[in-house]
Amino acid sequence: MPQAAPPRQDVFRNLVENLSDYAILLLDRNGVVTSWNRGGQHIIGHEPAEIIGSHVSRLFTEEAVSQQWPQKALELATRHGRMEDEGWRVRRDGSRFWASVVITSLQAGDEIIGFAKIIRDTTDAMRQVEKLHQSEQTFRLLVQNVKDYAIIMLDTEGHVGSWNEGAATINGYRSDEIVGRHFSAFYPPEDIANGKPARLLRIARTEGRVQEEGWRVRKDQSLFWAEVTLTAVYDQHRDLRGFAKVTRDLTERKRLEDIESSARRMNEFLAVLAHELRNPLAPISSAMSILARAPDDAQLVRAHVGIVTRQLRHLTHLVDDLLDVGRISAGRFVLRRAVIPIRDVIAAGIEASRPLLEEKRQRVVLGEDQPDFFVYGDLTRLAQVMTNLLLNASKFSPDDAPITITVELAGKMGRIRVADHGCGIPADLLTRIFDLFVQAERPGQTTAGGLGIGLSLCRSIVELHGGSVVASSAGVGSGSTFTVRLPAVNEIPTGKAAPAVSTGESRRILVVDDNRDAADSLGLLLQMSGHAVEIAYGGVMALQKVSTFAPDVAFIDLAMPDMDGIELLQELRNYSHLGKTRIYALTGFSENTTQARQVGFDGHLIKPVDIDALLQEIVEPRHG
Template identity: 45%
Template sequence: MTFNRSVRRKATRHKPARPQAADDDNFKLMLDAVRDYAIFKLTETGIVTTWNTGAQRLKGYSAGEIIGKHFSVFYPSDKIEMGWPEEELRRAIATGQYAEEGWRVKKDGSLFWASVVISAIRNSAGEVTGFAKVTRDMTERRRLEELEASSRRMNEFLALLSHELRNPLAPIRNAVGVLQRVASPGPEILERTKTVIDRQLTHVTRLVDDLLEAGRITTGKVKVHTAPIRIQDVVDRAVEGLQTQAESKGQALDVRMPDEPLHVQADHARLVQVFQNLLDNAFKYTPAGGRIQLEVLSEDRFVSIRVKDNGRGIEAQSLDSVFDLFVQEKDPTSAKDEGGLGIGLTLARSLVELHGGRIQAHSPGRGLGSTFTVSLPVLERTSPPEQGAYPLQHYGASVLKVLVVDDNEDSADSMAMLLEVDGHTVKTAYGGTQAVDIAAAFQPELILLDLSMPLMTGYEAIPLLRDAVRNDHLLVAAMTGYGLEADKARTSAAGFDAHLTKPVDLRALEAVLTLAQERKESGKKLH
């Protein structure tokens, strides 16, 4: 028997082909959703043709502002001058893809450390029709890598620190020994010992300040408080603080600045610190009779400050590491220990980068001098800076009644002596309870109050002292080894009128004395 088997086949349904335009739209939506990467396309000559949300977020330009412009706008001026943007395109064509890391410029002129990949786009005939570019901000990763590298040098640094702190302590101890052994030291001995002690204490203070700053860098606590300032004012203040150092070594310091004011958005005190570190570095590595030049230049969207010397110079292989924490390039031929902790240049770079700028080192080689260049975004439009924003205040001959409170008796007594030399009437107290008793009878017009005292801290003592004096014009200044911005905010919130960081800078002390005298005079007028 034969059977006929009919086979039924299921019809296959074909979906219509998706239009290419729809795919392109979806791809564009996907790119726009990427926020951590700047992804955009360039023509074969480097003109920007597309722009995603991540690019706007990272670089600051909207699509309408950047499409149609050449991508060299993202590069620092020195890279543009050397033709680096075009060189990157040539390398991408040669290998298909080129990747690098380096500084790039945002719309506001600030710099960031970028990871960049450029891929050549070719048509079916193999001809280059453009480029795809992906950029990511790696500034934070770069800083972390540098910090990790610096921690490996910590043991060596601690040994160096011990050495550096003992160096200035030795001449101080010797000078004090001279004063102890001479019954009636004459003017010459007093002048010599005074100079030694003052110079070495300044050195110790700077070492401690640098250590604190290094700690803030490693914990990410360095802050800048910016305002529109004239770069010429910053340079003047930096030079003012170090002119004596150059003169003591017979070095010439040549400062060149344009007459036209150049403004930057910056923290005045922090930039002074940057240029003082660079100048101090130049003085240290330039021999007696050498020449140091500081020049301020306006370059495109930046103001550049160059510190150039004709000193020891830097080996080519060391140029990349001179800014690393705790790194110093030693001169094997030098018979003299040049000293230092290897912190100053690290601080300078960190502070410059916090301002959206950058710092570079250049040297033709050993014995041929060095040049350090700081570039900061120039502020095109600004209101004139307030005159007298950083005056040197001096107090007059008016006598104040001052109470110095410190559980460290040497600290209290030496501050009292310093004030008595200028004619003020001073009493000392070595604890909070004693200070309250003395204040009630003495009725001081100014109290310099230590914070970290046993039994009763300065924070606990201040309301009791104000209650004991009962004078609305009384000025109470905190006197402490803690000098961070958070510490100053805390003392202000606790009712202190001023904050002096130990060792107390004489300029800061003068300012407090001036303010106390002004309050005293205003109190007299009211009565």
């Protein structure tokens, strides 16, 4: 007769007992070992007769036993039904191995009768992870400490994900001020309006890499000339993970190139200067000869006095511009600053330009409902900028053409746009139009006349006021727009930045976050501020830390895989020595803040955390 199949429970028992890759043991409710499989012998070394009847703490290190971790692990499994842990365990021969452990409570009805414990030797995996982590950390530290290059990572949409020391030096932002924001924050408004950031991402995505040079904007809104390389980053499946962006500040190199270019054009300028000075002298000489010959002809005298007056005004303007360029180059250009309304600057510029505008029957059109903001600057010099821009627009526009001035206020920066409907600017000249001695051409003639220093002077004066000026044009025949950006003020600035928060006292701080980079970076910032910091990458590790470390303040991420922040808070509140610890929730969602207060957190902080606010909260808590 065929043999009867063994009972199902016997098959399962044989399977468990013969597993060699997992140590599977049963414990009674007090933690005493009641069963031991072949995996326990293979991994840990004990024969069943040597370990059954012993307390499970025999498998732990002396440090863990002294911290009563074996009992606490069973308590956590009792409360939650299940507990996962990683840590060092001890073999029969005294050697250590890194174990991944799962403890599950066993119940009969409502009563816990014991525990099932599964142990896996993950020493090799742990060492590989640690080796990889150390390699990544070394690379991260290398990138982080590079000061001459801004090296950042962007996500697939262009939002900043990492920020190194070079980026902080070049762009001026702290990491917590820029991470999460779109990288278009580094581009001038004109580039954003033209869709340049999105266009660069598309090129990098399709071609793998794009490199270009251009103006970029620092945190303080000043401009710098940058060389930028944007590289698409793919994973092993060729899925786009983001972009690596490397930026180098080449402002000094561009300045030297501009100087060299200016020197090369000096001979041309001297020839133009002689021509431009002779231009007004010729009609003045002719007018004076006529006046000498017909001094009694009143109508003739009035006409030629007018010629002399206009040409002298033109000559004076040329000489003044030349002197100003020399003063700026020598560092002797003095600004007499005051808080002035921008409407006064515009009015003064229009008034100074009126004679030429009237001569060509051109009119200035002011936009409706324009904001009136204040700037801290030199009214005479800013009016000079407006005058030069209006005269430039007049020169390149036909008779009877309108010139439009619009004013905008965006945050702390004001914008004044001067737009004409003239001959426009070729694309290859847009980046050079403000260079010294550069002149645009008008159809039918080599240049439009002048010395080619008016726009350069405008840029220098505006930059001395902490602003910028850029030109834009759709091309030849499409008109031009010049945009001046100036810092708006409510009062005279002191020129001193607000001091960083000084904590004054050192605190013991626990940071708990499963995101290792977030936890490490926040911990480092707190250590640099003079605090004693312990970092845990999960709830279980946090409970191990507080066995020997009593923090004054704890910051806990709400969303963690092994134990969420609320569960960890409840566990920490059971420790008597943590009675005075202030515990704060860290959350990326503002809607979690009400829940955080309701469950007993002392306060909450929204990610990304403002480090100055965080340091202030540590010493002078305002939440609650």
